[in-house]
Amino acid sequence: MDHHLSHLLASPTIFSSLIISILFLILISLKLVKLLRAIFSGRKVVSPPGPWRLPIVGSIHHLGGTTSSSLPHRRFKELSLRYGPLMHLQLGQVSTVVVSSAEIAQEVLKTNDLIFANRPCTHASEILLYGPSDIIFSPFGHHWKLLRKIASLQMLNGRRVRSLQSMWIKKEVSSLMKSLKEEAGSCVNLSEKVFVTISGITSRSAFGKKHNKGRHLEAIMQVSERISESTHETVVSHLFPSWKWLQVLVGETRVVEEICRNSDLVLRNILVGEEEEEEDDDDEEEEGECLLKTLLEMKDQEAPPTLVEWAMAEMMKNPRIMRKAQAEVRQAYRSKGHINETNIEELEYLKAIIKETLRLHPPAPLMAPRECTQTCEINGYTIPTGTQVIVNVWAIERDSKYWGSSAEEFLPERFVKSWIDYRGSNFEYIPFGAGKRICPGMGFGVGIVEIVLAHLLCFFDWELPSGITAETLDMGEYLSSTLRRKNKLILIPISCI
Numbered sequence: 269m270d271h272h273l274s275h276l277l278a279s280p281t282i283f284s285s286l287i288i289s290i291l292f293l294i295l296i297s298l299k300l301v302k303l304l305r306a307i308f309s310g311r312k313v314v315s316p317p318g319p320w321r322l323p324i325v326g327s328i329h330h331l332g333g334t335t336s337s338s339l340p341h342r343r344f345k346e347l348s349l350r351y352g353p354l355m356h357l358q359l360g361q362v363s364t365v366v367v368s369s370a371e372i373a374q375e376v377l378k379t380n381d382l383i384f385a386n387r388p389c390t391h392a393s394e395i396l397l398y399g400p401s402d403i404i405f406s407p408f409g410h411h412w413k414l415l416r417k418i419a420s421l422q423m424l425n426g427r428r429v430r431s432l433q434s435m436w437i438k439k440e441v442s443s444l445m446k447s448l449k450e451e452a453g454s455c456v457n458l459s460e461k462v463f464v465t466i467s468g469i470t471s472r473s474a475f476g477k478k479h480n481k482g483r484h485l486e487a488i489m490q491v492s493e494r495i496s497e498s499t500h501e502t503v504v505s506h507l508f509p510s511w512k513w514l515q516v517l518v519g520e521t522r523v524v525e526e527i528c529r530n531s532d533l534v535l536r537n538i539l540v541g542e543e544e545e546e547e548d549d550d551d552e553e554e555e556g557e558c559l560l561k562t563l564l565e566m567k568d569q570e571a572p573p574t575l576v577e578w579a580m581a582e583m584m585k586n587p588r589i590m591r592k593a594q595a596e597v598r599q600a601y602r603s604k605g606h607i608n609e610t611n612i613e614e615l616e617y618l619k620a621i622i623k624e625t626l627r628l629h630p631p632a633p634l635m636a637p638r639e640c641t642q643t644c645e646i647n648g649y650t651i652p653t654g655t656q657v658i659v660n661v662w663a664i665e666r667d668s669k670y671w672g673s674s675a676e677e678f679l680p681e682r683f684v685k686s687w688i689d690y691r692g693s694n695f696e697y698i699p700f701g702a703g704k705r706i707c708p709g710m711g712f713g714v715g716i717v718e719i720v721l722a723h724l725l726c727f728f729d730w731e732l733p734s735g736i737t738a739e740t741l742d743m744g745e746y747l748s749s750t751l752r753r754k755n756k757l758i759l760i761p762i763s764c765i
């Protein structure tokens with residue numbers, strides 16, 4: 269053995285090859301150590317788990333189906349039970365992660381708020397909502413801050429709702445009460461009536477009193493409805509954003525451009541009308557109240573009427589809750605002789621009903637998608653720049669981990685004397701989102717819902733149409749731009765005060 273070794277070392281060629289081999293081995297080991305270190309230090313790119321994918325469509329085929337469980341928020345929840353609270357889905361060209369736990373929602377919306385403060389903008393929304401110049405899609409920055417400031421100061425705060433109450437809200441709500449009284453004892457389409465009332469209040473808040481004649485209201489409502497419906501007609505734009513040719517081919521571009529033309533026409537008519545009126549009337553009271561564009565674009569216009577519908581439907585299914593709420597509102601009415609901003613503040617049970625409705629039926633069940641602007645790590649997984657982030661608010665707000673065994677029940681009592689609030693710091697309850705882009709219409713929206721519900725409960729008893737019972741009342745959902753009732757809510761008002 270020794271003889272062999274000395275022979276090898278004596279030969280210069282063999283010696284140099286040996287040295288090279290040793291160096292090569294060292295190099296390989298160093299690489300291996302580096303790789304292992306990277307794996308164990310977590311620096312390697314680790315994608316969140318998700319279902320298997322097909323070429324081109326990615327994971328889309330996992331979302332299909334015709335039953336109600338195929339609604340995106342329900343299907344995402346089912347998939348998250350298999351793949352975890354941070355799940356990756358390849359939706360066509362769009363790399364998406366779905367968040368289904370309060371802890372990870374907090375990591376995204378609070379710990380990494382700035383990184384996720386943008387929203388993905390599709391070609392359709394760019395045309396429809398004037399792209400990044402709009403408050404919803406504007407990237408986080410100076411322009412967006414300015415829009416938020418204007419929106420909060422001018423029309424979207426609760427105090428403003430209250431100050432307007434004596435004017436438009438009173439007017440709209442009394443006309444709702446009047447029409448319900450006229451139709452008392454017969455079936456009424458409550459969904460439609462509430463939608464008209466709330467759209468009236470919202471539109472008047474934007475137009476100011478000069479435009480109280482309601483001449484533009486119908487046009488605005490038509491355009492809003494059309495924008496909302498178009499969600500289903502702009503699928504290609506959402507899943508294959510860079511394939512503009514396909515959007516043209518399937519007719520999406522035509523649909524979007526047509527809606528855009530109509531909405532511009534409505535806006536032009538309102539603005540021209542406004543200028544004409546300003547020449548006649550120099551009243552400056554309405555200065556700054558014209559956030560028409562913002563208002564028209566706001567898909568969330570639908571959210572308050574949707575909430576009233578769900579709250580009324582849940583109370584029809586739970587007569588005990590309805591009676592308790594009516595007793596509270598009527599007591600307040602009897603002691604003051606009216607329902608106004610002051611005694612609404614005292615209606616603790618009514619507020620709990622609204623909170624519980626927002627928990628079980630969040631109008632935006634998947635919030636509004638956010639976009640990752642800088643590669644980062646969430647819950648130990650790498651989220652690359654450009655990933656779309658969907659927070660499944662609906663799943664989190666029904667999770668028994670946070671809400672106990674009664675998570676699926678409508679139980680307003682859970683919010684009575686509770687510290688849980690929707691202002692974005694309790695991540696198990698975020699119907700208005702959280703962080704920098706939390707909904708600026710929160711106070712405005714809840715304010716309107718409180719007023720309308722209080723009046724419906726105070727002045728009427730409610731019955732179901734014949735043949736329908738509390739148990740059989742349909743609670744099917746339909747997801748357009750908000751999570752609405754599949755069928756309109758038809759009820760019988762019985763005048764009682």
Ligand code: HEM
Pocket residue numbers: 403404405416424470566568569571572575630631632635636698699700701702703704705706707708709710712713714
């Ligand atoms: C009352 C029911 C409402 C609910 C449940 C609701 C919910 C939401 C949610 C979840 C978001 C996304 C927040 C996020 O990304 O963190 C949002 C954004 C927004 N909401 Fe609402 N909303 C409601 C009413 C309103 C109303 C009445 C308005 C105005 C008329 C409004 C205006 C907006 C705007 C402008 C944004 C975008 C904010 C931004 O990106 O900076 N919302 N809303």
